[in-house]
Amino acid sequence: MASKVVSFTLNGRETEVMVKPLTTLQVVLREQLGHTATKTGCRQGGCGSCTVLLNGEPVLSCLLPAEDVAGQQVTTLEGLTPIDGLHPVQRAFFDHYAVQCGYCSPGMILTTKALLDRNPTPSREEIVEAISGNICRCTGYTAIIEAVEAAAQALKGGQNGR
Amino acid sequence: MIVKDYFLPESLDEAVTLLAERGPDLLVMAGGTIAMMRMNEGHLLPDQVMGLRRVGLDAxxxxxxxxxxxxxxxxxxxxxxxxxxxxxxxxxxxxxxxxxxxxxxxxxxxxxxxxxxxxxxxxxxxxxxxxxxxxxxxxxxxxxxxxxxxxxxxxxxxxxxxPPPTGQTVYHKFGRRAYNTPAVVTIAAHITRDGDSVTAASIALNGVAATPVRAIPAEKMLVGQPLNGETITAAAQAAAETVDPPSDAVASGWYRQRMVRVILERVLTQIMEQEQ
Amino acid sequence: MGANVLEKAAEKKYRVVGQSVPRRDGMGHVTGTTKFVGDVHYPGMLHLKMVRSPVPHAKINGIDFSEAEKVPGFVRVLTHRDVPKNIYTILCLIGVGPDDEPVLAVDKVRYQGEPIAAILAETEEAALEAVAKVKLDLEELPAVFDVEEALKPGAPIVADTGVNYFIYEGHHCRRVRYGDVEAGFAQADFIVEETYNTKPIEHAPTETTGCVAKPEADGRVTVHTNTQALYFSLDNTALILQVPFQKLHFVGGTVGGGFGGKVDVITEPITTLAAMKTGRPVKFIYSRAEEMQVSSPRSAWRLKYKDGVMKDGRIVARQITSYADAGAYNRHTPYAVTKHAANVAGPYTIPNVHIDAHCVFTNHTPGSAFRGFGVTMASFAIELQMDKIAATVGLDPWTIRFINAYRNGDVRPHRKVAEDVTFIETMQAAAKLAGHELPEHLLAMNSWDRNGGQHD
Missing domain, CATH: 3.30.465.10 (Uridine Diphospho-n-acetylenolpyruvylglucosamine Reductase; domain 3)
Structure with a gap:
């Protein structure tokens, strides 16, 4: 069977792309649309580095056929970054040294965004549970948890990332 | 994987029709968290795949x-x-x-x-x-x-x-980490009591065999008995003795077998201490 | 001294020391714009996947590529015949030899997952499918997985040198001889013996190992790689491909987690060769399964300690026989064992020391660098042994370490004079942080004067 046209909303923009049967959203984003903030860590659903938001919910783009997202809203880290400055979650990660090698950061930041959208004042335990699917092999978890707490504070204070 | 056809049927009828037409070579997946992983590694190389995300079975x-x-x-x-x-x-x-x-x-x-x-x-x-x-x-x-x-x-x-549970239920997953962790052993128990006496016991174990299994000998020992330290220890011991768990990257069979006893004791004790 | 620097830092007398400095690469990381190797794409880029050995030890009788060649998108295959200098060893750059590891297997495979042939295809899917269709005719050989078994007469021979150990200047192990251990044992009140084992550990970086090689119009090849050791990779690739160093342009520095796991030179030579042979950009990035199976782990070690100890806690003799499981090839293990031999007696001053440290070849995945490799496992064993000595003699674990701690000016078993030693001060600070109250006589000790007193 030939490729199909798949239409979905990527970071607020209507996007059409030709996909071969069962191509993953991860491959479409990275190789066809040049959105490389979405990383490739394991392609087994185990590391969380390919996390994107599907209708605001975190999902693993390595296990998601692109055709399955037709008509839906996909957000990648590219879509979170404002025109200038940083989103409060990004700012908190930067300020709190919650990045080391940087490979888990896009997935970690998107998961944090999704968490704070649902639960603006998460406990430490709730943060740990929420990010447990995003593996940081540099083991910078303490700084990451502090960054999530700081981001929650900043968002509560109404900072909008400018 | 060079998949030639990927189907996304919009109804259950359409899905079973496709399955009947295409036969056993049609790989069926729902969330994709098992099949996609294996295809990504090249361990599964199907020609044709059917995804069930749109068949309307998600309620x-x-x-x-x-x-x-x-x-x-x-x-x-x-x-x-x-x-x-x-x-x-x-x-x-x-x-x-x-x-x-x-x-x-x-x-x-x-x-x-x-x-x-x-x-x-x-x-x-x-x-x-x-x-x-x-x-x-x-x-x-x-x-x-x-x-x-x-x-x-x-x-x-x-x-x-x-069916709606008739008695008390306790679920205990024991893993190596607090979250996002495969089971060393998982135990789910459904115990119905009449006064002191257990009238029905259903105990399922995971991590101990190729599929989840019921701990039949332990269940039989409990029925007709009260839940107390002695019956709980005996049932937990029986459950551990009748399994031969596999070793894998998560835990050794040796450890899993011992954890069946420990976790089942905790699960049954929790039920004993709960209000009926 | 050190405290002075920290005091000044606290007073903000420095711009960097003692201050938090924004990460140079932090903005790229939090916006996802940092370019990792996997993010490099070129039009017309080919994908490389390896045909790997399914067994740990075998003779290769034949390989049949006929079905693989029929896969749509198949481009070509590379075997050992295509590699100009197929047998290499990474540390030839610092004089370690002999060359022992093939880029692609020749007539034997020595560990499960060893690369046999490289398949190039238009897409990753086609490359994977073609790999699955290669038929290997292998004759399995007996394999050996235990370091001591490997050294026994009659053991399956892994290495082409005919012996399952790395040869150190004509010797079967790296040796350290200091004083007379037998005399020390004879004098001792207690003999404390124990064997310690460690398992292999995989680094599991979130970004798997890989590179992209692109032929340029000027005849050079640009290689984007996530190696931790850019010039190790460049130099070895040039030597393996027999091309002048300046023909290669290596671009690196962005590593999605390494921890030592990305200092081997495994993906760059074959990928660069593939780009040169096809004239097209080529990408070769490990899958997670490959990263787990074939990237070098921290080696497994076995360490045997025999210590002679006096009633007062002084260690008067230490004999160590240790074995590193190098796996099938050298990689960095011969160097690790040398480093290990210099450290395995521990940060203690012992008058009689005897060390035999072996670099042993088995049919395991080759081990390599990993955060303090060679020394980390020694520290693990040493400190367990110190606790065992403390229990045997009846002293507490702090005291046994203070009594035996090395001091500035002490001669180490490998004849280096200890300098800048602050072991005692470190233990005193650690006890304080842990809320453990040390007795006065331990608090009075220092690293400069074994008989007590204060240094300036």
Whole structure:
């Protein structure tokens, strides 16, 4: 069977792309649309580095056929970054040294965004549970948890990332 | 994988028709968390795949029994409080993002030591509603596991039917980490008591065999007995003695066997101490 | 001294020391714009996947590519015949030899997952499918997985040198001889013996190992790689491909987690060769399964200690026989064992020391660098042994360490004079942080004067 046209909303923009049967959203984003903030860590659903938001919910783009997202809203880290400055979650990660090698950061930041959208004042335990699917092999978890707490504070204070 | 055809049927009818036409070479997947992973590694090289995300089996309804559509995500089940043991089991599985994709039906096919929700369903004596182009049948989950998860050609799992629990339920997943962790052992217990005496016991174990299994000898020892330190220790010991768990990257069989005893003691003690 | 620097820092007398400095690469990381190797794409880029050995030890009788060649998108295959200098060893750059590891297997495979042939295809899917269709005719050989078994007469021979150990200047192990251990044992009140084992550990970086090689119009090849050791990779690739160093342009520095796991030179030579042979950009990035199976782990070690100890806690003799499981090839293990031999007696001053440290070849995945490799496992064993000595003699674990701690000016078993030693001060600070109250006589000790008193 030939490729199909798949239409979905990527970071607020209507996007059409030709996909071969069962191509993953991860491959479409990275190789066809040049959105490389979405990383490739394991392609087994185990590391969380390919996390994107599907209708605001975190999902693993390595296990998601692109055709399955037709008509839906996909957000990648590219879509979170404002025109200038940083989103409060990004700012908190930067300020709190919650990045080391940087490979888990896009997935970690998107998961944090999704968490704070649902639960603006998460406990430490709730943060740990929420990010447990995003593996940081540099083991910078303490700084990451502090960054999530700081981001929650900043968002509560109404900072909008400018 | 060079997949030639990927189908996304919009209804159950369309799905079973495709399955009947295409035969056993059509790989069926729901959330994709098992099949996609294997295809990404090149361990599974199907020509044709059918995804079930759009067939409309993703709802939970209550009509006497709880009916869980096979493609209901684990997140949906985790957020449904109608049977606490099931929401707890769903929440204990994998990570948030994976639970947003993985399905309850798919969890029944997850290989050991995965299958946390399946373990709770087994303890609750769930049935499977299985359909093909010509009709449907109801299959006890225990039989499905005994048959090594084989359905007849042309059959699809449509719903999981759960009778309302009659007694007390406790679910305990024991892993190496607090969250997002495969089971060392998982135990789901459903115990019905009349006064002091246990009238029905259903205990499901995971991590100890190729599929979740019932701890029949332990269940038999408990029925007709009161729950106390002595009966609990004996039942936990019996459960441990009758399993021969596999060793894998998560834990050794040696350790798992000992943890069956320890965790079952805790589970039964928790039930003993609960209000009936 | 050190405290002075920290005091000044606290007073903000420095711009960097003692201050938090924004990460140079932090903005790229939090916006996802940092370019990792996997993010490099070129039009017309080919994908490389390896045909790997399914067994740990075998003779290769034949390989049949006929079905693989029929896969749509298949481009070509590379075997050992295509590699100009197929047998290499990474540390030839610092004089370690002999060359022992093939880029692609020649007539034997020595560990499960060893690369046999490289398949190039238009897509990753086609490359994977073609790999699955290669038929290998292998004759399995007996394999050996235990370091001591490997050294026994009659053991399956892994290495082409005919012996399962790395040869150190004509010797079967790296040796350290200091004083007379037998005399020390004879004098001792207690003999404390124990064997310690460690398992292999995989680094599991979130970004798997890989590179992209692109032929340029000027005849050079640009290689984007996530190596931790850019010039190790460049130099070895040039030597393996027999091309002048300046023909290669290596671009690196962005590593999605390494921890030592990305200092081997495994993906760059074959990928660069593939780009040169096809004239097209080529990408070769490990899958997670490959990263787990074939990237070098921290080696497994076995360490045997025999200590002679006096009633007062002084260690008067230490004999160590240790074995590193190098796996099938050298990689960095011969160097690790040398480093290990210099450290395995521990940060203690012992008058009589005897060390035999072996670099042993088995049919395991080759081990390599990993955060303090060679020394980390020694520290693990040493400190367990110190606790065992403390229990045997009846002293507390702090005291046994203070009594035996090395001081500035002490001669180490490998004849280096200890300098800048602050072991005692470190233990005193650690006890304080842990809320453990040390007795006065331990608090009075220092690293400069064994008989007590204060240094300036």
């Amino acid at each position: 939970i309804t209550i009509n006497g029994k709880l009916s869980i559509g096979a493609t209901t995500t684990l997140s949906t089940l985790a957020n449904n409080e109608s049977v606490p043991m099931l929401s707890q089991a769903a929440r204990s599985a994998a990570s948030w993002s994976l639970r947003n994709m993985a399905t309850v039906g798919g969890n029944l096919f997850a290989r050991n030591p995965y299958g946390d929700v399946a373990t709770a369903l087994l303890a609750l004596n769930a049935d499977l509603r299985v359909i093909n182009r010509n009709g449907e049948r109801v299959l006890p989950l225990a039989d499905f596991f005994a048959a090594n998860r084989q359905l007849e050609p042309g059959e699809l799992l449509a719903d999981i039917l759960v």
